[in-house]
Amino acid sequence: MPVSDFQPVIGLExxxxxxxxxxxxxxxxxxxxxxxxxNTCPVxxxxxxxxxxxxxxxxxxxxxxGLALECRVNAKSVWSRKNYFxxxxxKGYQITQYDLPICEYGKLLIDTPQGxxxxxxxxxxxxxxxxxxxxxxxxxxxxxxxxxxxVPLLEIVxxxxxxxxxxxxxxxxxxxxxxxxxxxxxxxxxxxSFRCDANVSVMPKGSDTYxxxxxxxxxxxxxxxxxxxxxxxxxxxxxxxSGGKVDQETRLWDVNKGVSRSMRxxxxxxxxxxxxxxxxxxxxxxxxxxEAVGHELPELPRAxxxxxxxxxxxxxxxxxxxxxxxxxxxxxxxxxERYPDAKKLSNWFLGELLRLLKEEGSTVTSVRFxxxxxxxxxxxxxxxxxxxxxxxxxxxxxxxxxxxASDIIAEKGLAQVSDTGAIEAVVDDILAKNAGEIEKYRAxxxxxxxxxxxxxxxxxKGKGNPALVNxxxxxxxGD
Amino acid sequence: xxxxxxxxxxxxxxxxxxQVSSVEATRACLERIHRVDPKIRAFLRxxxxxxxxxxxxxxxxxxxxxxxxxxxxxxxxxxxxFLTEGLETTAGSRVLEGFVPPLDATVVRLxxxxxxxxxxxxxxxxxxxxxxxxxxxxxxxHNPWDVTRTPGGSSGGSAAxxxxxxxxxxxxxxxxxxxxQPAAFTNTVGLKPTYGRVSRYxxxxxxxxxxxxxxxxxxxxxxxxxxxxxxxxxPRDSTSAPVKTPDYSAELEKGxxxxxxGVPREYFAQGMEAEVEASVRAALREYERLGATLVxxxxxxxxYALATYYLIAPAEASSNLARYDGVxxxxxxxxxxxxxxxxxxxxxxxxxxxxxxxxxxxxYALSAGYYDAYYLRAQKVRTLIxxxxxRVFQEVDALVAPISPVAPxxxxxxxxxxxxxxxxxxxxxxxxxxGVPGLSVPCGFTxxxxxxxxxxxxxxxxxxxxxRIARAFEREHDFFRRLAPV
Numbered sequence: 001m002p003v004s005d006f007q008p009v010i011g012l013e014x015x016x017x018x019x020x021x022x023x024x025x026x027x028x029x030x031x032x033x034x035x036x037x038x039n040t041c042p043v044x045x046x047x048x049x050x051x052x053x054x055x056x057x058x059x060x061x062x063x064x065x066g067l068a069l070e071c072r073v074n075a076k077s078v079w080s081r082k083n084y085f086x087x088x089x090x091k092g093y094q095i096t097q098y099d100l101p102i103c104e105y106g107k108l109l110i111d112t113p114q115g116x117x118x119x120x121x122x123x124x125x126x127x128x129x130x131x132x133x134x135x136x137x138x139x140x141x142x143x144x145x146x147x148x149x150x151v152p153l154l155e156i157v158x159x160x161x162x163x164x165x166x167x168x169x170x171x172x173x174x175x176x177x178x179x180x181x182x183x184x185x186x187x188x189x190x191x192x193s194f195r196c197d198a199n200v201s202v203m204p205k206g207s208d209t210y211x212x213x214x215x216x217x218x219x220x221x222x223x224x225x226x227x228x229x230x231x232x233x234x235x236x237x238x239x240x241x242s243g244g245k246v247d248q249e250t251r252l253w254d255v256n257k258g259v260s261r262s263m264r265x266x267x268x269x270x271x272x273x274x275x276x277x278x279x280x281x282x283x284x285x286x287x288x289x290x291e292a293v294g295h296e297l298p299e300l301p302r303a304x305x306x307x308x309x310x311x312x313x314x315x316x317x318x319x320x321x322x323x324x325x326x327x328x329x330x331x332x333x334x335x336x337e338r339y340p341d342a343k344k345l346s347n348w349f350l351g352e353l354l355r356l357l358k359e360e361g362s363t364v365t366s367v368r369f370x371x372x373x374x375x376x377x378x379x380x381x382x383x384x385x386x387x388x389x390x391x392x393x394x395x396x397x398x399x400x401x402x403x404x405a406s407d408i409i410a411e412k413g414l415a416q417v418s419d420t421g422a423i424e425a426v427v428d429d430i431l432a433k434n435a436g437e438i439e440k441y442r443a444x445x446x447x448x449x450x451x452x453x454x455x456x457x458x459x460x461k462g463k464g465n466p467a468l469v470n471x472x473x474x475x476x477x478g479d
Numbered sequence: 480x481x482x483x484x485x486x487x488x489x490x491x492x493x494x495x496x497x498q499v500s501s502v503e504a505t506r507a508c509l510e511r512i513h514r515v516d517p518k519i520r521a522f523l524r525x526x527x528x529x530x531x532x533x534x535x536x537x538x539x540x541x542x543x544x545x546x547x548x549x550x551x552x553x554x555x556x557x558x559x560x561f562l563t564e565g566l567e568t569t570a571g572s573r574v575l576e577g578f579v580p581p582l583d584a585t586v587v588r589l590x591x592x593x594x595x596x597x598x599x600x601x602x603x604x605x606x607x608x609x610x611x612x613x614x615x616x617x618x619x620x621h622n623p624w625d626v627t628r629t630p631g632g633s634s635g636g637s638a639a640x641x642x643x644x645x646x647x648x649x650x651x652x653x654x655x656x657x658x659x660q661p662a663a664f665t666n667t668v669g670l671k672p673t674y675g676r677v678s679r680y681x682x683x684x685x686x687x688x689x690x691x692x693x694x695x696x697x698x699x700x701x702x703x704x705x706x707x708x709x710x711x712x713x714p715r716d717s718t719s720a721p722v723k724t725p726d727y728s729a730e731l732e733k734g735x736x737x738x739x740x741g742v743p744r745e746y747f748a749q750g751m752e753a754e755v756e757a758s759v760r761a762a763l764r765e766y767e768r769l770g771a772t773l774v775x776x777x778x779x780x781x782x783y784a785l786a787t788y789y790l791i792a793p794a795e796a797s798s799n800l801a802r803y804d805g806v807x808x809x810x811x812x813x814x815x816x817x818x819x820x821x822x823x824x825x826x827x828x829x830x831x832x833x834x835x836x837x838x839x840x841x842x843y844a845l846s847a848g849y850y851d852a853y854y855l856r857a858q859k860v861r862t863l864i865x866x867x868x869x870r871v872f873q874e875v876d877a878l879v880a881p882i883s884p885v886a887p888x889x890x891x892x893x894x895x896x897x898x899x900x901x902x903x904x905x906x907x908x909x910x911x912x913x914g915v916p917g918l919s920v921p922c923g924f925t926x927x928x929x930x931x932x933x934x935x936x937x938x939x940x941x942x943x944x945x946x947r948i949a950r951a952f953e954r955e956h957d958f959f960r961r962l963a964p965v
Contacts (some may be wrong), residue, residue: 021815022584023582034742040580042580042582045579045807046685046802046807047562047580047582047681048562048570048578048580048683048803049561049580049584049680049681049682049684050566050582050680050681051679051680051715051716051717051718052717053714053715053717054717081798083797083845085801085804085822087806087818088802089803090806090807091801092798092800092801092802092804093801108766142818144806149654221962268710271846271847273797273798273842273845273846273847273850274845274850274851275795275845275854278686278687278688278718278795279687279718280715280717280718281718308948361960384940413862465743
């Protein structure tokens, strides 16, 4: 059977670092990039005798995420220990949730070529991150950095509802957008604050029995997720085609070679000996707390996109770009309150503002001008006080300095001349100097008209109101 | 009478009256440790400089009229399971040899704040796993009443030091009887508070859901005074109960008239030594004479306590002791080649046979395929044991029972028979599984002069009543005035 006769089945496990100031079970900072082992204390170092104390903010973030993904938030959830030995796991166990996670049975909508598709979320649980091992640090040594040990994570597990690599990437992007919108995660795949493992299997099309699955790790970009899943699908199909059997195993994606290799087989799989964490009582969440968190839930990316289309009459393309990040959408709405033509405003955002931000390498939160100032500039363009081209220069200056449009227009003399008398004087002067060209025009060579416009505008250093210049020239040339 | 023969409260009275200084009392302890500890071997580490500095500071406070509390200046010792900032803490294990903690356990901090000079660290069974102090990686402690015998365990060093008057009081921990049994073996008072009453922060964990620190003293009143300092809600321990601390001394002398004391029939099983049983029965009659009503009660699940304990405690221990891997602190097998060898050599050399046995038991109990049959079932039985107590406490105010079926045995007598060692904890384990408080008070001696203790068990957070019941008995007898012959 060719690949096209097989149906891939994919489920994703996402680990998202939570944007809390301090770690999940101690007061250490979660800041990224500190000197190794700087952000540590006896608790996250796993010293003898110390005990974990839950950071309540983590629970708040987990509930927020659960509600956004339409999960059931469990009134009681239980902490467990996952036991295994590794140097970057200071206690020899990870505190996580196992039997009873905080959230279950959610869903997330994604876009596919066939339309919207609902992906079920099986569970969301809280846990602590491990530290980092640095191998081959020199002298054959391995070093351990425990700054990350105890950073709070949410593990978000999907049902195996995804059917190809593109759907998997769509799901991840949609999930990331939700987490970033909620302010619980920074969505950074490079730094590993948003990590993904994929469970992949294949079955003959039409079958309702899933094949043996493999777990893929080290997928730290959307591109690698797509490549690794596609590679894994064809690898499994090859195995089956050649009469073999897919073995349950964990495979590591090799970024450089573009292949995955086996990391451990089922036989080597850990027995994590989960049991309830005796140092932490079960977590009880009241209905009041869940409702309070629900009230503070922001509008989510999909809803916002839909609203931008409906409320502002924007094309989906524009709305998608404007709502990709919450601060940009917020800034757009602040401007739209003060400037009525949303489509024109969107054009300025997509054409000019995003370019300026990209050039400067900054984000909309660092923009120096206010929505009022932008509305003022766009109004000036509409009224002909300044040309659209000059307006772009004004915006660039506003972007650099935060000064108002009127100040910049006045200072740089960018205001258009709309005084009929002043323009007429220049038109007369140009016509007087170019009697030969007038002859040609009157003889029927109409393209000479453009020559006259150019001459007038040059004489006026580009500030003549183009509409008035045209009108006067036509009148004088006797059209 | 020597200064070290005083009880904590007697010394405190003299300190308050200015008749003796804390430095004098501390020096008296240090001299006594110097003289008798070579025979007793209660101390793993004496902190002479630290204790004297604290004593000087205490004297200064007393002189200035600003004592930190009623026990300011009374020197005590600590089981070597409590972290002490800047002072080596080993849990009686090679794996922590040379480990100097960067922090004090909460209860150590509370003692320091209350002004008690800390004389040093006391011997124990390795990681508190044992009933005779013989699993200490360093040396066994000897019973001051007969140095050929065990002082019990795991807080055997604490009990022996108190009985030998090397310290005025001590802290122990009790996971399955580790405060009460050594107290019974040494003619001292030991109290295991309600689980959650005293903070576990900074106490090296054996079995987290059972461990509980508590006071070990020569008298009931001393125990009440020491518990008064220790019983505090601690936000650093999520299992610490946010319960107000009563005045443990207020009702000490109120007697037992009108109280109903349950006598659990399962605690008088066959196999108890006749002299031990006779002492305990005599104590029960004494309570009747003092006006209490004895009620025959049943705790039907008692027979499962031993099996339950030896699944739950080792399971938790197997996880708690995973951190001793040679990576960050303590022993490290420097000759190891590769990670796996670092782990296996460090742990092979660092842990003694009893600790290894319990790690293996616990690992097995938690393993895939066995979890339901062992750990999960044990948790269910634990609930039944707890319900036994809840039910019986609707009927009676407290329970009176033996601590140990035997008197202190010879060192070396049971080391090769771990099962018979485990069986001796049969009367102390249910209390930990249920989380209720338990107390051991001296109730007599065998003909050979070996101490026997009486156990009093009560409702959760009813420590004040246990102390009152114990005090009623103590007032009628002079057992605590009898001094161990060292």
